[in-house]
């Protein structure tokens with residue numbers, strides 16, 4: 280956990296004071312709605328369908344138990360007793376009162392938290408691999424670099440009013456668990472032959488209306504130049520990104536319009552002025568940031584815990600959970616554990632105040648008082664002793680937080696959709712629920728194997744449907760809610776030979792009640808065609824193409840309820 | 847008579863001041879840039895200027911921030927740099943960090959309040975026009 284120093288703390292406190300003043304001026308009629316909107320957005324405050332929504336930053340997904348308890352307390356005091364963990368490693372409260380938001384921000388500041396730049400056309404919360412710092416396949420611990428980027432992006436005076444929102448993701452492991460090819464900027468922390476850290480720089484990826492896989496513009500940027508290079512990219516974007524049409528305003532459109540090479544040469548030209556300037560990073564700063572991170576005090580343990588191994592044989596339910604929800608750790612004798620917020624019947628990513636408190640207790644007892652939020656909307660206890668796994672599992676099970684479904688079809692990513700979001704075309708939560716119900720049988724889920732199923736309520740893609748192995752997108756047809764299905768998407772290089780990919784639409788959209796049966800048919804085709812259990816759903820789609828899936832779903836006539844209705 | 851904030855003081859805008867749009871500018875002492883203008887056009891001729899104004903058509907159009915930094919940090923402009931157009935109290939801090947030292951604030955009735963906006967924050971992390979050394983270098987010093 281990075282601990283603020285006095286200056287970090289003062290900036291957050293000053294922000295609370297500033298926003299309190301802005302809110303008062305708005306309520307007193309001194310600021311118009313149009314003037315207040317960008318100000319509240321830069322503090323994460325939306326006006327939603329039924330009430331305001333406040334998005335609180337969880338920088339790169341890292342959270343202390345003190346902070347989690349504060350979030351629980353806020354959920355109780357200012358909201359309806361729960362919060363929603365989003366795909367951007369943030370938490371959202373759906374029912375705060377506008378006039379109380381300054382008080383909420385003040386309470387957050389007490390535990391070194393804030394809602395700065397969680398919305399608006401500015402640089403948003405930087406995200407990373409939820410196993411950063413503990414992953415067995417780690418190349419560079421990305422946390423230090425994420426914090427450097429957090430500080431650089433916080434109140435960046437030049438880039439507070441960009442053409443559109445701007446998201447940066449950092450990955451420091453062999454597997455890409457941060458979807459770096461689908462961000463405005465993706466960074467891979469690497470090492471050269473001498474062990475020096477540098478970054479592969481990817482620009483112009485993104486989801487939304489025009490999904491694009493990003494392009495590499497630098498293979499290895501030495502770490503000293505990280506911030507000046509980011510400045511150069513942002514400056515080119517700020518000057519030349521389109522502002523006349525918000526659907527064409529993301530950096531990906533600029534990169535496409537110019538061509539990646541021309542864009543890269545503009546960045547290099549800009550950077551040539553900034554290179555080696557005062558914003559060039561220095562070793563002292565990297566060391567200072569590193570020293571302000573609290574790190575777990577690991578015990579020296581054997582690589583493999585015989586007692587838990589015995590339990591794996593003795594207890595099938597524990598084994599099923601361990602297989603899906605327990606992950607390798609870079610320190611011998613430890614493991615990372617996913618706490619599933621995807622129990623059937625609960626909205627994906629939602630946690631009640633009681634659950635948050637209970638998870639905080641478990642993190643204190645078993646994981647050095649820290650946890651992570653994953654972009655798959657689960658919580659992670661990153662540093663658990665293997666010999667504690669059985670106990671931990673029993674506690675999680677009692678809390679309904681041990682669904683052994685990480686990586687499986689019921690670990691659905693879903694945005695809040697039409698139940699909350701005013702931009703939605705359709706609801707996403709009932710669809711997630713219906714699919715979870717249909718595939719509730721655990722043995723069947725495990726037999727299907729790894730499958731990312733992602734649902735967005737509209738083309739803004741907060742539910743990352745483009746990169747779901749199966750993606751479901753809410754669309755509006757003549758005022759009715761319909762769902763388009765894509766297959767073959769992939770969030771990033773999570774295993775060798777499987778790079779980031781965008782899903783392809785299988786055909787005309789479906790009514791809500793049809794969606795689970797459609798998914799079932801897709802699964803049937805997969806099970807019939809897979810060459811072995813090791814071949815995942817998405818691998819089969821890539822190998823045999825989408826036609827066999829289409830045929831099964833639409834029949835030879837490709838007829839849907841929509842056609843029938845139109846007929 | 848319009849009032850401006852200049853060098854952290856509220857003063858009257860000089861009556862005889864003329865700001866010539868860049869397209870028509872021919873070496874006069876005042877020039878007006880739009881957010882799509884390229885400040886490189888003034889390179890080498892900056893010493894003739896006593897005031898450069900940058901127009902914000904909406905305060906959400908952030909190009910003027912980059913233009914200001916380029917004028918100050920790349921082209922070395924030392925004279926008065928004024929923000930005009932939709933200029934709100936809540937943007938003054940960022941504007942001043944990008945090199946503006948003069949503001950024609952839209953709401954002329956609350957200039958004292960606007961002046962306070964300049965002090966919303968006591969520091970910033972980044973290198974900026976008003977403080978070339980980023981916080982991390984000052985911390986390390």
Ligand code: SF4
Nearest residue numbers: 694700703736737741
């Ligand atoms: S994808 Fe659309 S419906 Fe879902 S949260 Fe984002 S904006 Fe709202």
